[in-house]
Amino acid sequence: MTTTNCRSCGAPVTWATHARTGRPAPLDAHPHPEGDLAILGTNPPTYRHAQPGDPQPRYRSHFATCPHGPAWRGDRTFPTAAPTLGETITRAAATPPMTDPEDTR
Numbered sequence: 001m002t003t004t005n006c007r008s009c010g011a012p013v014t015w016a017t018h019a020r021t022g023r024p025a026p027l028d029a030h031p032h033p034e035g036d037l038a039i040l041g042t043n044p045p046t047y048r049h050a051q052p053g054d055p056q057p058r059y060r061s062h063f064a065t066c067p068h069g070p071a072w073r074g075d076r077t078f079p080t081a082a083p084t085l086g087e088t089i090t091r092a093a094a095t096p097p098m099t100d101p102e103d104t105r
C-alpha cells in the first residue's frame, strides 16, 4: 500500500478509492480504534465504511483528522493524487465544507 504525506500537515496518509464510487480519498496511514472505514484491498487499495463484525482494522479519513481539513475537505473534485493537494486548498477555501466526504453512500 502506498503511503504519502499530507501536503497540509505532513501526516502519513494512504490513498484509497471508495469501493463503490471510485472516489479517491486520503486515509490516515495507521489504524485507529475509532475509525469507521475498512480498507479492503491493496492493489489498488479500496475502502468502504466498516460494517459491524468486520475483521479489518479501522481507519479514519484524513478528511476528518487533518488539522487543516476544514480548508479543503469541501472540494468535491478532490485530486487523485496528493501532489496537487496544495492547489486544492486554495480552490476549496471559498466553498462551504461538507459534512461527510462519503455522503454518496
Ligand SMILES: [Zn+2]
Binding pocket: 006, 007, 008, 009, 010, 011, 062, 065, 066, 067, 068
Ligand atoms: Zn493533513
